[in-house]
Amino acid sequence: MRLKFAIVLFTVPVAVALAAGGAAWVKLPGGSFRSALKYEDAATTRVAAFELQKRPVTNAEFLAFVQAHPQWRRGKAPPVLAEPRYLQHWAGPVELGAKAQPQQPVVNVSWFAAQAYCQAQDARLPTWSEWEYAAAADETRRDARKDPAWRERILGWYSRPSSGPLPRAGLQAANAYGVQDLHGLVWEWTDDFSSLLVDPESRNQGDPDKSKFCGAGALSMDDRDNYAVLMRVAMLSSLQARDTTANLGFRCARDIRK
């Protein structure tokens, strides 16, 4: 087991070095893990091998995208696909300006815009399960979630005020898979954010008659001490696909090409 782990650590940087253009891609092996969410239909979540961008998409990369796809420029994208705050921190539709440094993660992007960006890279947004699987790791372990020290560290980020400028993407140490910034930088869209059926009326939890959702009802947390995941799920489930926020960015994923 330890030997296999060492091999993974050794091969990840090679995969990264081979990636060309934009953010590098990191290959994650498939596996099963226990989600912090309680799904009524499965105790463990199976994730197939996939590739994830090493860090979130930056302002510079998103600028190149809107230059090539004018329909996604601020003022051009229809408000049903990107609300009026879309890219509001940029100086202009194709100009970053002082409040949007090229290497900072892009924020104020809607789910539709993020999805269009990834499609233009022949990629897609990661699923929630893929994101949660990748984000369970710390620098040395693929699943560090049971470690109270790791949880404290992540919560430390959530408790910092978010009014200051965002750090650049790609500054933090990579996790055991070779992925950076899954915690401690921005929130991130997932492809299926709208599948996180968390009932905002928490008093309805467990009462299917009062639930907003049909089928087996709203999701609940399996791991109530994992506040980091709880907050992310609460935030994502509160959004509509056209919404943008000053702390919400994204990165792309793609299936492994055979």
Add this chain to the structure above:
Amino acid sequence: MKLPTFLACLLLAAAGSLAAAPAKAPPLPSDSVYQLPLKLTDQHGKSWDWRRKRGQPQLVSMFYSSCQYICPLIVESGKAVERALTPAQRARLGVMMISMDPARDTPATLARMARQRHIDDRRWSLASPAADDVRSVAGVLDVRYRQLSDGEFNHTSVLILLDADGRMLARTEKIGSDVDPAFVAKVRAAL
């Protein structure tokens, strides 16, 4: 971006803008859900973009046909709204039921459902998007869903009223044959 790729994008963008400016129809309002291009395949096996429905108010919902419990109720809700209208009003309203399960909701399955549910085939479209487009259409309609491991779905159930240009005028999550009177009032007002 490599130069050839960039040129290809420019060409594509140019081709796209040519294709998007055919008829004399005024541009879509920016708050129209039809801003999202969406190809649907209906119960007759015909494929069309949902913008074809422009020009007539639409009652829209998302469903899946293998659903045992709620989805029949969604269809019943649509029929109940229709029953609350006069024949003349009914003739001016279109109904679009969009599947969240395109893998199973083939034209044959949708046609069978239309027969079983005694749906007015001329004004009702039961239609499936491409698999990759389900999240997007659910996104513009703000419908939430998750597919379960047994193939069923958890989902929110809504009826949405679109005006002739695809703007959302009203939505209700009150589903069943006992229709939401406020919603019906808005449907009447739109016709």
